[in-house]
Amino acid sequence: MTGNIEEELRRLSVEIRLLEQTAETITARINMINATMAELTYAIITLGELEKEKGNAEILIPIGGDTYIKAKLENLEKVTVGIGAGISIEKTPQETKEIINKRLENLEKARESLQQQLAQVAERINADREKAEELATALKKGTSPKNVRET
Secondary structure (H helix, E strand, O other): OHHHHHHHHHHHHHHHHHHHHHHHHHHHHHHHHHHHHHHHHHHHHHHHHHHHOOOOEEEEEEEEOOEEEEEEEOOOOOEEEEEEOOEEEEEOHHHHHHHHHHHHHHHHHHHHHHHHHHHHHHHHHHHHHHHHHHHHHHHHHOOOOOOOOOO
């Protein structure tokens, strides 16, 4: 019987490690989605602010590394927006906001799905840990716990 308990403890240990790796992967994906959502939200705010500007308004354009160049905003009738696969199209600011809002909606759905998956994985990890603790205690006492797999 001790062999069954030890085998079950090994199995649970491996399963917990795999579940923890899965949880880390899901968390990383959630973080990427959060970053993308922040960037898209920033784009909508920026478009709104630019729409308030009058012609020839001076703006600073970020070029990376916390470095900017001055430019003049001539016309905001068209905005170039990426639609995927390296393809960009021109849209009005309002159409661009609609595209971005749709992306935000899709990302929110994906994030909610990932959060549900993460909660399920966390529940499974906790259940496996509780079972492992029960088995370890039984192994120390030399008794047979409930639900030990017979091999």
